[in-house]
Each structure stands twice: as structure tokens, then as C-alpha cells.
Amino acid sequence: MREVTNVTADAHSQHGYITSKDDYLKRLKRIEGQARGLQRMVEEEQYCIDILTQVSAMTKALQSVALGLLDEHLSHCVVQAAAAGGDEAEIKVKEASEAIARLVRS
Numbered sequence: 001m002r003e004v005t006n007v008t009a010d011a012h013s014q015h016g017y018i019t020s021k022d023d024y025l026k027r028l029k030r031i032e033g034q035a036r037g038l039q040r041m042v043e044e045e046q047y048c049i050d051i052l053t054q055v056s057a058m059t060k061a062l063q064s065v066a067l068g069l070l071d072e073h074l075s076h077c078v079v080q081a082a083a084a085g086g087d088e089a090e091i092k093v094k095e096a097s098e099a100i101a102r103l104v105r106s
Contacts, residue, residue, distance in 0.1 A: 016076025017069055027065055034058040066103055073099070 017024060035058065041051045074096055081092035 016072035020068070020072065024065060024068070027061065031058060031061050031065070034061065063103075063106075070096070070099060070103065 034054065038051065038054055038058065041054065078089075078092045078096050081089045
């Protein structure tokens with residue numbers, strides 16, 4: 001991954017999700033609990049379909065976090081970089097494009 005250099009302003013150094021950080025942390029802790037629940041289900045040899053249902057719920061929760069972060073990245077990081085122009089804009093757009101490709105493949 002290429003690094004963006006010469007970013008000096010404080011506004012540029014904060015990530016777009018920073019205002020929603022607590023919400024993301026709550027959601028990720030819930031997902032962590034779901035993962036532990038899945039482990040327990042397997043340990044207790046529960047029914048396959050019940051486990052798969054929980055895997056699906058956890059996957060959707062992770063996708064929701066990913067889409068939220070992507071939206072924050074586009075509306076904050078990419079917009080600021082585009083306004084600044086130059087290499088930084090090109091790098092941010094490429095990063096966003098690659099992230100979208102990874103999400104589509106998953």
C-alpha cells in the first residue's frame with residue numbers, strides 16, 4: 001500500500017469515521033460476541049443450519065460496518081483529497097476503488 005505524504009492539516013489527519021467511532025466500536029463488540037457464540041455453537045455440536053444462520057447474521061453485520069466505513073472514507077478522505085488534487089487525490093481514489101473491489105469479491 002502506498003502512503004500519502006505531506007499531509008499536514010489536522011483535518012486531513014483525522015479519519016472520516018471519527019465522529020461515529022463509538023458506534024462502530026459498539027457494533028464490532030456485538031460482532032465479537034456473535035463470533036464467540038458461533039464458537040460455542042460448534043463446541044456444543046448444534047444443528048448445522050442454526051450455525052449457518054448465525055454465520056449469515058454475522059456476515060451481514062460485518063458488511064454493514066464495511067459499507068459504513070467505505071461511505072465515511074468516500075465522503076471525507078476522498079472528497080478532501082480530490083479537493084487538494086495531485087497525487088493524494090489519485091492515491092485516495094485508487095484505495096477506495098481497491099476497497100470496493102475487495103468488498104464485492106467477499
